[in-house]
Amino acid sequence: MLAIILASHASAEVVDFVRDVRPIFEKHCYSCHGEAKQKSGLRLDIKSEAFKGGDGYGELVVPGSVDDSPLIELVTSDDEYSRMPPGDHPLSDTEITTLTRWVEQDAVWPDGVDLAVLEDRLDHWSFKPLADVEVPDVANQAWPRNDVDRFVLARLEQAGLRPAPPADPRIWLRRVTLDLTGLPPTPDEMTAFLNDVGDDDSAYEAAVDRLLQSPRYGERWAQHWLDVVRYADTHGFEVNTERPNAWPYRDYVIDAFNNDTPYDQFxxxxxxxxxxxxxxxxxxxxxxxxxxxxxxxxxxxxxxxxxxxxxxxxxxxxxxxxxxxxxxxxxxxxxxxxxxxxxxxxxxxxxxxxxxxxxxELDPADAKRRRSESAKLKSELAKLDNQLARFTPLAASGATRPAINSRLNTDRFTPVQTKRVRFTIHATNKLEPCIDELEIFDGEGNNLALASRGATVTSSGSKTQKNRHELRFLNDGRYGNSRSWMSNQTGKGWVEVELAKTAEIQRIAWGRDREGKFADRLATEYTIEVADERGEWTRVADASDRAPLDSGKSKPLAFSTDGLSADEAAEATKLNDRRSELEKRIARLSDIPRAFAGKFRxxxxxxxxxxxxxxxxxxxxxxxxxxxxxxxxxxxxxxxxxxxxxxxxxxxxxxxPLTARVMVNRIWQGHFGMGIVETASDFGRMGTKPTHPELLDWMARQFIDSGWSVKQLHREIILSATYRQSNRFDEDGFASDADGRLLWRFPTRRLDAEAIRDAMLMTSGRLDYKMGGRGFNLFNQRGGLSGFTPVESFSGDGLRRMIYAHKVRRERDAVFGAFDCPDGGQSTARRIESTTPIQALNLFNSRFTLEQSEAFATRVKSESNADELESQIRRVYQIALNREPAAEEVSDAMPVVRDYGLQSLCRALFNSNEFLFLP
Known part of the structure; x- marks a missing residue:
């Protein structure tokens, strides 16, 4: 049909875009490919966008080439699923002819005739340079404590709202301590602060400085960062394998916050x-x-x-x-x-x-030094093994020699003259036999089997791979699986060494893998023979007088002085002690610190x-x-x-224009529960607009000018009157700003899962403050397909802060996972705050809560009069809620404590809103 159309209109009049083509687009295309909607990335109401084409192909129109223009292919397709427009109303033959002629005539689309103007996507507040903002004037000059307040107050006054009165100092200290450290203040810290509060702000400033210097600060604020970057200790997906060395990055983030590493450097x-x-x-x-x-x-x-x-x-x-x-x-x-x-x-x-x-490797230079030193010690260890081998019982002497070991075995026999030695394997513990090095020693401890000494080797056959398990590795003087010989027969095989010349030998040493990594393919039955001048073979050793097989791949060789004289025993013991010392040093050197931090190629x-x-x-x-x-x-x-x-x-x-704005907004969100921009990881055109754009830009400039100091940014925010407000409800504020985005009061919010767990441990007196290192287990396994059984009772490292837990991706903690704790599957720019029955059930009935309640009660009894219930009740409130109980609270608690024990009151307070919410 296309050929007929072309032929019949080859000499027709020139097609005018405005008169002939645009009406077709308006009628059939703009509903799906116009200003409001651009299916498949195609827009046809603007010239520059139309010629780009859509997502599934290149240019929509190739001027002068009908065959190469997807536009014509789409409108003429016989496939109802591909033809455009879709449905029961395809283009008429006349309309198709018009579009075809237009393309054939070079698809002229004059400038200036578009019905719409392409929106400038760069015309967006966050894509523009930071504005030079002046601090606004406000009517209420008495309220602001710093310039942050003036921006907030100007917006409140514009909306006809007024800020809430300041929070009680006790409330403020509990708020800021939980906010900056994720832990409540101690009773002593609260008492000291309240005693210092005066007419100026010095007590507040000192408290903030103290909290920012606490190592607990980095642990708390690192958690916010780890949420964003999706940190976890497993790889994810179905197998969810452990990342055993992921934790150094977590520790780095904690240290960076504690050290106030400039954000640009961070x-x-x-x-x-x-x-x-x-x-x-x-x-x-x-x-x-x-x-x-x-x-x-x-x-x-x-x-x-x-x-x-x-x-x-x-x-x-x-x-x-x-x-x-x-x-x-x-x-x-x-x-x-x-x-x-x-x-x-x-x-x-x-x-x-x-x-x-x-x-x-965390420190490549140190790793290189370690490997070099380890190589020297291993060489010394090999020499010690040769010296100790002199004290090995003679083969077939009636004494039971050490068990066969995958690392090193020594067969000592009466000295014999020979030029050829054959080692025959009759059985293995598994698969084809493998020997990493066969050594033949004379009376002076020289290894005569080395290729470098002129010895040659033959075998029954080798199961070789490129540069692995070749026969030449049998006597190259290098140990380990990668430099070993392997037979090509299951459970058997032989190797023969011909020395450079006839010599007196008395000892054979061999191993499956001297590095101790592999224990399979180990010869368990073998014979060692030597040839005389006539070529006849004589057996000098075999496995018959060996102790039962020791299949452990890295166990140390057994040491015994049985059958030795006093002088021999003393010398052997001295050598073995030195050997043990070397093995420990080698083990320490081999433990090279590593991090899951990427390789670069x-x-x-x-x-x-x-x-x-x-x-x-x-x-x-x-x-x-x-x-x-x-x-x-x-x-x-x-x-x-x-x-x-x-x-x-x-x-x-x-x-x-983005970097400082984004980080300032994240810090603001951490303090108020929501950022100036609600979509903290999306500052694009589909993100939300800032509630205080001038304040955001002003703080971003201050942030940069401070040397990108995050702690200085904290100080600006926390020492403001905005942050010091109470959370008092105001009907006018709620009516015009129900979400509290304009900050007419301090927005109350529940503590994060980690802060709840940590606060319970601290309150109970069981919190372990040890920092860094490998995470503790929340489940019975650290990775795998499924079947993660939660740990219910914690001790030791399990009492550390929750940021140090081994985080299994896509598995939530049994108790605190219900409190919107991210699972590491996706970036979490801002945690949601749900309220579910599971939260209350977990926090009231879990074994964790019961154990911490019991520990809390024990602590209180030790710190107060054990016979005075009212004293104990008061101490519980002082520790858990940082306040004295009201008389009514003491009266209500008394029969509960008397009948059910102090732990019942502790358990109830752990479940109270006052404990679980930032005041």
């Missing part, structure tokens, strides 16, 4: 910490879930898709954490709302295309992928920052580390 360290002596910090790049090699299909397309997914997670983490942008939306097509193209997305991928999800070549499909690569893309926000770029062959360094520099450039 960003750089997390992106390129390997160049800044902060190797654990780059754990940030790979905090997300990832498929392990065994979970990826063996075919190349599956590998390419998995690699794309893993790099995507890094780009998403960087963009939403530091920039508050959903860059990942542009993986398959240009961003629907923000000025981020698909090219931008892949250009961002190019910055991190050399990052692999893997462990890395030559970057992948990054191509723009059509529809995000790795099997449809298009143009090669070089590392380039988001085009709408900068012009920084690198060549496609730029070194890996340089790429990340340049990316970090661009993000931390004070001219970047």
């Amino acid at each position: 960003i750089r360290e997390q992106i390129v910490g390997d160049a800044l002596d902060q190797n654990a910090a780059t754990g940030f790049l790979i905090t997300a879930s990832v498929l392990l090699p065994g979970q990826i299909g063996k075919d190349e397309p599956s590998k390419r898709l998995a690699r794309q997914d893993s790099i995507d997670e890094i780009v998403v983490n960087i963009s939403q954490t530091f920039l508050g942008l959903s860059v990942g939306c542009a993986r398959c097509h240009d961003h629907k709302f923000d000025p981020i193209s698909q090219h931008d997305y892949y250009a961002m991928q190019a910055f991190v295309a050399g990052v692999e999800y893997a462990d890395r 030559t970057p992948d070549a990054i191509h723009l992928l059509r529809r995000g499909d790795p099997e449809q690569p298009e143009d090669l893309v070089a590392p380039t920052v988001l085009a709408s926000f900068g012009s920084v770029s690198l060549p496609a062959d730029a070194p890996e580390q340089q790429r990340r360094a340049v990316l970090a520099d661009w993000i931390t450039d004070p001219a970047n």
